[in-house]
Amino acid sequence: MRTITSPHDGHDSSSAPMDVPDALSRLGDDRELLSAIIEIFLEDYPALLDKIRRAVMGNDPPTLQRAAHNLKGLAVTLSAGDVAAAASRLEHMGSANCLSDAAAAVAELESHLNDLNSAAQRYVKNPR
DSSP, X not given: OOOBOOTTTTTOGGGOSBOHHHHHHXXXXXXXXXXXXXXXXXXXXXXXXXXXXXXXXXXXXXXXXHHHHHHHHHHHHTTOHHHHHHHHHHXXXXXXXXXXXXXXXXXXXXXXXXXXXXXXXXXXXXXX
16 A cells, blocks of 8 residues: 655655555545545546636535535545545635635635645556
């Protein structure tokens, strides 16, 4: 088993975009299922991120809450802690109807999603 890390983090699993051993454990050590969920993530996250951006720009807390919640669910399944935490922060902003710091939170989410996207792409190419 392995942890997928970003190139700049020195293989420290605490800052890895995706904790593969944990994700596999969550999924009964089913590598095919993990690969399928990663494919779903890769297909779905751009639209969810777009909904989040539009909700923040349009001051639409309910849409922000729903889109961030959906993205958080995918991230938790992939054991992508940084993305899950950033999405959770946005989800709470939406549910509290308080978007004053949402633009900065979206920028943080985008950064973590870029790292996770790279890690997910690497896993799909070499799932061992």
